[in-house]
Every structure is written in C-alpha cells, then in structure tokens.
Amino acid sequence: MCGIAGIVAKEAGRYLPALDAMNAAQRHRGPDGEGRHAFAECCLGHVRLSIIDLAGGAQPLFDTRGTSAITFNGEIYGYQALRQELDYPFRTGSDTEVILALYARYGTHMLPRLPGMFSFAIWDDQRKRLFCARDRFGEKPLFYALGKSGEFIFASEIKAILASGLVEPKLNLDGVSHYLAHRHLPANQTIYGTIQALPPGHSLILENGDLTITPYWSLPTTGEPLDMDTAAQRLEDLIRQAVERQLVADVEVGILLSGGLDSSTITAVCSPLKRLRSFSFGFSGSRSELPYARQVAEHFGTVHNEITEEVIDVPKMMLALARIYDEPFADPSAVPTYQLCRFVSQHLKVALSGDGADELLAGYTYWYRHLLRGDASGPAGGKNTFWSKTAERHWQDLLYFTPDEIKGMGLPAVRRPRIGQVTDSLDDALRMDLQGFLPADILVKTDRAAMAHGLELRTPFLDVDLAEFLIQLPWQLKMQGSSDKLLLRKAFENIWPEAIRKRDKQGFGFDVRNWMQRPDMLALRHHFLGNANRKIYALIPRKTLAACLMDTGFKGWIMLILSLWLETSPCSIN
Known part of the structure; x- marks a missing residue:
C-alpha cells in the first residue's frame, strides 16, 4: 500500500x-520509499510501503518505451496469472508493472480485466493524457x-492536496448535510467544495x-436463486481462491480476528496454507x-495477540482522528480500529480482515430484520425505476439527523441515493x-486507520x-427470520468452533452514550459546542447547538466531531 500524488500543468517541473x-x-502511507518524476506537463509522486518485489517495485514506474509512467496504490491479486497472459517485456516482479502492460495492450479499456484494490494514475506523455482509476x-x-491557476491535482488523501498550496479550501454544505444525516461523507464527495x-x-x-469521469463497473443485477448446496459449494x-490470492506477499501476512463469523472464516481458510x-x-x-x-485462534493454531480497551x-x-480522516467522521468504531491497527503495525505490514461480508451476506x-416484515419482504408494487418502499425504510433507518432537522439548520436537503436495480x-x-x-464508512475507516500506521489491510470478501x-x-439465500448469513453458515459452520456457530453480529465500537458522559468528554463538549467563538456557530443555529450540547447520544457525538474538525480545518465559514 502506498500514497500517490500528481500535478498536471504546463512547465510541470515548477511544481516539484x-x-x-x-x-x-x-x-505515513508509504514509509519505505519515495519517488517523483517531472514530465513537461505532469509530475508524478509516490510514497511506498514495500509489499511486493521489495527491490524492484519503486515508483513512478515507466513502461519499456519510457513514454508512460504510473504511480499506484493497492494490490493486484492474481497478478502472476495476468503476467502470463500478456506479451510484455517485464523488467520487474511487481504487480504495478502488470497495470502498465494492460495499458499498453488495451489502453483506457483495460479496467474490466484488472482485479484487486487500487487507485492509480498513468501519465501518457505521447498523448499528453492522464488516466486514473479507482x-x-x-x-x-x-x-x-x-488549482487556483488551472492546475489539475490528485492524491490519495485530502491533506496532500491541501499541502500543495494550490487549492483554496471551501466548505461543501451538501457534504455537511450528508454528514449530519449519516455520520460520514458520501463516497463521491468530500467536505470541501473544491476537492x-x-x-x-x-x-x-x-x-x-x-476532464471525463466514466463508470467502468457497477453492481451486477440480482439473478435467480441457486439451490443452497450448490451456492454454498x-x-x-x-473464498478459498480469494484468500490464496491475497496471501501473496514478500512480507508476512496476519489477520484481524474479532471472533465473528467473517474473520473466523478467513482464519479457517488460511490455516492449512500457512500459520498466521x-x-x-x-x-x-x-x-x-x-x-x-x-477459541478461534486456538482451534486453528494461530499465533494470537491481543490488546484491550485503553484508558484513552x-x-x-x-484531534488525532480529525487529522487522520481529513473530514468529519463519526463512526465510533474508528477509535478501536485505530488502536488495533497501531498495535498490528508494530508486528507486521499486511493483515487480512473480514470487511465486506456483512453487506454481501446480510x-x-x-x-435488516424488520425489512422482512409486511410489504417490504418482496415485490409489493411499492416501487418505481429508482426507488422502493424497502429502500425508503432502510434509508430512513440509517439517518441520525432527519431531513427536516437538517433543513431547519438552513442547510441543503439530504439527497437519496440511486441504487440501480430496484426490487x-x-x-x-x-x-x-x-x-x-x-465505501463511505467501513472502507474509509479501515484505510485511514491502517495507513496512518503504514499497515496494509486486505479484504478477501471483496x-x-x-x-x-x-x-x-x-x-433469500442470505437471511431468513432471525438467522443471518445463511449461505456462509452452510458452507463453513462444520469447521468453526461450536461457540462461533451460534453467534449473531456484534458491532465493533464503544458505547457512545457511556463515553459522552465521561468527565473529560463533558469538558470537551462544552469546549467545542458551548463556546460561541467556535466556527460551528457560524454554520449551525445556536438552538440546535444547545440541544446537541446536552445530548449524550449520537446527535451530540456527531455535532461534537463536526465542531472539532472545523477547528482543525483550514476552511473558513462565510
């Protein structure tokens, strides 16, 4: 895992x-190395966390003609098989060069052939073209x-774009509305209107x-059900194929083990392959x-390590989390995730996690349970091309501040998402x-928490x-009544320890209400919500802030984090 950056502008060398x-x-995203190169109209930068081809994977990496170069963040799983398919004179053993080889053959149409987790930028100096993808x-x-003078700037983190000094930070009020509703920003926006x-x-x-932004992939449509046995096999x-692909590294790979179904499954699949x-x-x-x-660690023979909740x-x-996330981010599990990643990074550079399984397997x-009751359990005529009764009920369930409350603050209306296929x-x-x-909560949380400590997290379920x-x-293959993850249970419960088989989902986070009542939190709340000199008083009505100051639940927590972030942000509020 790495950090990428670049600036497209005339006489790009001036921008080094x-x-x-x-x-x-x-x-922090790449403590093992740093590189840069300036073409006439583009300069590319890279900070490297060495995982694959430790000696030969430095970036920016050039193609064989020296006319295109890439800066890349991520991992291309199964890249060895791709190398065999491509007629390309490879000079390194890195997965990065596979992307250049795909670009040489397929150009900007390469992306459907590219697996893995990635963000990259290729500068094609012959065409004077920047090609990026996520x-x-x-x-x-x-x-x-x-930029202020027409420069095009890109990076892995918002703080890097701001560090260029080329972009004026302006608050995105639509982003503020979304944050208050959902406790995070949407996946396609930032808190800055200029980024x-x-x-x-x-x-x-x-x-x-x-500038052209184009989707190259979307969620496939839901098809007809398979029988349970066939689907489980x-x-x-x-899963076994995914884990084998993601265990490939030139450094040790570990696993984040919660003891839930997802991480226990990944541990079970890993155990015959290597001791983690x-x-x-x-x-x-x-x-x-x-x-x-x-129990899972003992059952599958891992070398187990633990940390416990600290006195924080x-x-x-x-303040540390505000700097790490660059935006207001109020998922309480960010705190233990940050602490766990810091602990893991003291031992190794790469770890697997079970993220993604909850969204894929219900x-x-x-x-979800109450959505199975009444007319939300199947097609009921309550839908149109873009939205449905079930979608509306679930969207309402996810809100913290309601649309009416946000409108009452003088902020823009909260927008409903497009979900594609509607059933x-x-x-x-x-x-x-x-x-x-x-993408907007779980993967933001894990990427920033892990990369703050130079740790790469891999997600086999994705x-x-x-x-x-x-x-x-x-x-219907994922959930029935009170039973969740039916298909995963069918496929793996015979190899889980007995206690794991009976487990339901447990959230990974502290109790916000208990935390908000701590004496140090009371002082913090008054400092950031009860002081009229804070920036937030130019954004949110006093009446709302007074109510949030007294609230010890999520509304108080979300508003507190917004105020704290505003104080650390360079943007002003008009």
Whole structure:
C-alpha cells in the first residue's frame, strides 16, 4: 500500500516543491520509499510501503518505451496469472508493472480485466493524457481538484492536496448535510467544495483540457436463486481462491480476528496454507469478543495477540482522528480500529480482515430484520425505476439527523441515493449499503486507520469474483427470520468452533452514550459546542447547538466531531 500524488500543468517541473509537500503530507502511507518524476506537463509522486518485489517495485514506474509512467496504490491479486497472459517485456516482479502492460495492450479499456484494490494514475506523455482509476468498491481512495491557476491535482488523501498550496479550501454544505444525516461523507464527495472524490468503479481521463469521469463497473443485477448446496459449494471455492490470492506477499501476512463469523472464516481458510499471527481487540466488560477470538485462534493454531480497551486521552485521540480522516467522521468504531491497527503495525505490514461480508451476506440483522416484515419482504408494487418502499425504510433507518432537522439548520436537503436495480425487497437495502455504507464508512475507516500506521489491510470478501457471485444471489439465500448469513453458515459452520456457530453480529465500537458522559468528554463538549467563538456557530443555529450540547447520544457525538474538525480545518465559514 502506498500514497500517490500528481500535478498536471504546463512547465510541470515548477511544481516539484508542491509535489514534495504532497508526498510529505502522506508519507505515513508509504514509509519505505519515495519517488517523483517531472514530465513537461505532469509530475508524478509516490510514497511506498514495500509489499511486493521489495527491490524492484519503486515508483513512478515507466513502461519499456519510457513514454508512460504510473504511480499506484493497492494490490493486484492474481497478478502472476495476468503476467502470463500478456506479451510484455517485464523488467520487474511487481504487480504495478502488470497495470502498465494492460495499458499498453488495451489502453483506457483495460479496467474490466484488472482485479484487486487500487487507485492509480498513468501519465501518457505521447498523448499528453492522464488516466486514473479507482477499484470497484472503493477500498483505495483517490481525490482530485483544480488549482487556483488551472492546475489539475490528485492524491490519495485530502491533506496532500491541501499541502500543495494550490487549492483554496471551501466548505461543501451538501457534504455537511450528508454528514449530519449519516455520520460520514458520501463516497463521491468530500467536505470541501473544491476537492472531489473519484467514485468507486470509475475512471478519470484528462486530455486536451477535457476532464471525463466514466463508470467502468457497477453492481451486477440480482439473478435467480441457486439451490443452497450448490451456492454454498461455490461460495467455499471462491473464498478459498480469494484468500490464496491475497496471501501473496514478500512480507508476512496476519489477520484481524474479532471472533465473528467473517474473520473466523478467513482464519479457517488460511490455516492449512500457512500459520498466521492473529490480532484481536477487547472491549471492557461483557461486550468483549476476546473469548470468541481466543477459541478461534486456538482451534486453528494461530499465533494470537491481543490488546484491550485503553484508558484513552479523549481530546488527544479525537484531534488525532480529525487529522487522520481529513473530514468529519463519526463512526465510533474508528477509535478501536485505530488502536488495533497501531498495535498490528508494530508486528507486521499486511493483515487480512473480514470487511465486506456483512453487506454481501446480510450480516446487519439489526437493520435488516424488520425489512422482512409486511410489504417490504418482496415485490409489493411499492416501487418505481429508482426507488422502493424497502429502500425508503432502510434509508430512513440509517439517518441520525432527519431531513427536516437538517433543513431547519438552513442547510441543503439530504439527497437519496440511486441504487440501480430496484426490487422492493431486502436486496434494495443490501445494494444501498454496498454503494453507500461500505465505501463511505467501513472502507474509509479501515484505510485511514491502517495507513496512518503504514499497515496494509486486505479484504478477501471483496475479491471481484467472490463479491460478484454474492451480489447476484437473492436475499433469500442470505437471511431468513432471525438467522443471518445463511449461505456462509452452510458452507463453513462444520469447521468453526461450536461457540462461533451460534453467534449473531456484534458491532465493533464503544458505547457512545457511556463515553459522552465521561468527565473529560463533558469538558470537551462544552469546549467545542458551548463556546460561541467556535466556527460551528457560524454554520449551525445556536438552538440546535444547545440541544446537541446536552445530548449524550449520537446527535451530540456527531455535532461534537463536526465542531472539532472545523477547528482543525483550514476552511473558513462565510
């Protein structure tokens, strides 16, 4: 995993100091090396976390003619097989060069052939063309902006774009509305109106001054159900294939083990292939999952490591998270995820996780169960081309501040998402989460928390072959009544420890209400929500802030993080 950066402009060599500042701002993503190159109209930068081809994988990497170069962040799983298919004079053993080889053969039409998690930029100096892309689910970030003098700037993190000094930071009020509703920004926007996020599954071409954003992938449509036995066998085969692909590295690979179904399955599949080190986080009291994680570790013979919930310096932690995420981000599981990633990074550079399985296999039972009741359990005539009753109910369930509350603050209306295929069934909710909650919350959380410590996280459930298979299966193979992840249980429960088989989904995060009532949090709330000199008073009505100051639930938490972020942000509020 790495950090990428670049500037497209005339006499691009003039911008090397700005590029150096961008690399420096995201060096945590790539502490093992740094590179840069200036063409006449583009300069590319890269900071490297060495995982594959430790000696020969430095970037920017040039093609054999020296006319195109790439800066790349991510991993191309199964890249060895792709090498065999391409007639290209490879000079390194890196997966990065496979992307250049695909570009040499297929040009900008290469993306359907590219697996893995990635964001990259190729500068084609013959065509004076910048070609960028982001992976299908948004595992790896890519941001871009237009500079004050017409420069085109891109980077892996917002802080790097700001470090260039070429972009004026302006607040995006639509982004503020979305954040208040959902506790995170959408996958295709940022909190800055002057900085954009390339959406997952999209490419970007800048050529002759024209910018084109194009989708190259979308969720496949839900098909007819398979019988359970056939589907379970196919699932097992695809998970094993995905894990084998993602264990490829020139450094040690570990696993984040919660003791839930998803990470336990990945651990089970890994165990015959190699002995892993596993890492678990334990909360205090009855919420701790450590007993389950220990059983799984013992059952499959991992070298197990644990950390427990610390006594946290709250102001210090929240300020650190504001800097790491670059935007207001109020998922409470960001705190333990950050602590766990910091712990893992002290031992190794790469770890597998079970993320993505909940969205693919209907694991969020606390959201989904009530959608199976009444007219939301199947087609009921309550739908149109773009929306359905089920979609509306699920969207409403995900809100923290309501649209009316946000409108009352004088902010723009909250927009409903497009979900593609509409069936007025639980599949509508799953598609909404795959396109919204997964890329905008879960994958943002894990990328920033891991890369803050130079740790690469890999997600076997988001392997494209596996994920597409699961997306096409109807919800009836995933959930019935109170039973979740039916297909995963059918495929793997015989090899799980007994205690794991009976487990339901447990969230990975602290209790916000308990946290908000701590004495140090009370002081923090008054400091950022009760002080009229704070920036947030120019954005949010006093009456709303007074109510949030007294609220010890999610509304108070979300508004507190917004105020704290505003104080650390360079943007002003008019």
